[in-house]
């Protein structure tokens with residue numbers, strides 16, 4: 001089972017939106033997926049309760065991440081972990097237990113600066129898990145601006161960490177689809193948001209292959 005965490009202690013950067021879309025997209029591709037929501041705000045957990053089908057397993061886990069991963073390991077292909085903005089301990093444990101950590105960052109210098117806390121936490125986690133792969137993901141960007149391009153360069157240079165080729169734009173489809181607990185790829189398959197999530201899924205699977 002491959003473990004993917006979404007982490008950034010800067011709140012509101014799109015962790016839950018992205019993790020829900022990835023989990024749904026992988027499950028729609030017939031992969032066996034379990035999503036751990038480690039945020040006591042339960043945004044991913046609650047959002048997915050509105051679905052009538054049980055396309056994949058969603059579990060609220062606020063401690064014992066390692067034990068839960070061990071429990072689900074035999075029956076699942078991918079575990080996705082949504083982490084909270086502030087609780088350092090749960091973010092650290094999630095990251096240490098992961099194969100891949102994705103750090104969504106919004107296209108603003110303020111967000112890039114506050115991401116340092118999470119980058120430092122992940123560097124420490126790498127001492128315990130040297131095989132951990134880590135990538136930034138530009139999230140909620142204004143499409144078709146030079147801002148995202150310039151900020152992507154600043155981000156990778158400042159923190160010497162790779163950045164995913166795929167970028168997630170600020171689009172109504174991401175909000176609308178979650179009213180129904182659906183992925184953008186399910187509800188708006190012709191929208192640019194669906195292309196972004198499909199590209200992101202492919203990029204992640206390539207990194208983990």
Ligand SMILES: Nc1ncnc2c1ncn2[C@@H]1O[C@H](COP(=O)(O)OP(=O)(O)OP(=O)(O)O)[C@@H](O)[C@H]1O
Pocket residue numbers: 010011012013014015016017018039043083084085139140141168169170171172174175
């Ligand atoms: N790509 C996007 N396009 C439009 N709106 C978005 C996008 N991503 C997230 N949002 C909106 O931004 C807000 C924050 O997103 P989300 O809850 O996914 O972030 P988060 O990082 O999980 O936040 P927290 O740190 O509080 O857990 C939500 O209102 C969500 O609907």
Ligand SMILES: [Mg+2]
Pocket residue numbers: 015016017039043082083084
């Ligand atoms: Mg969240």
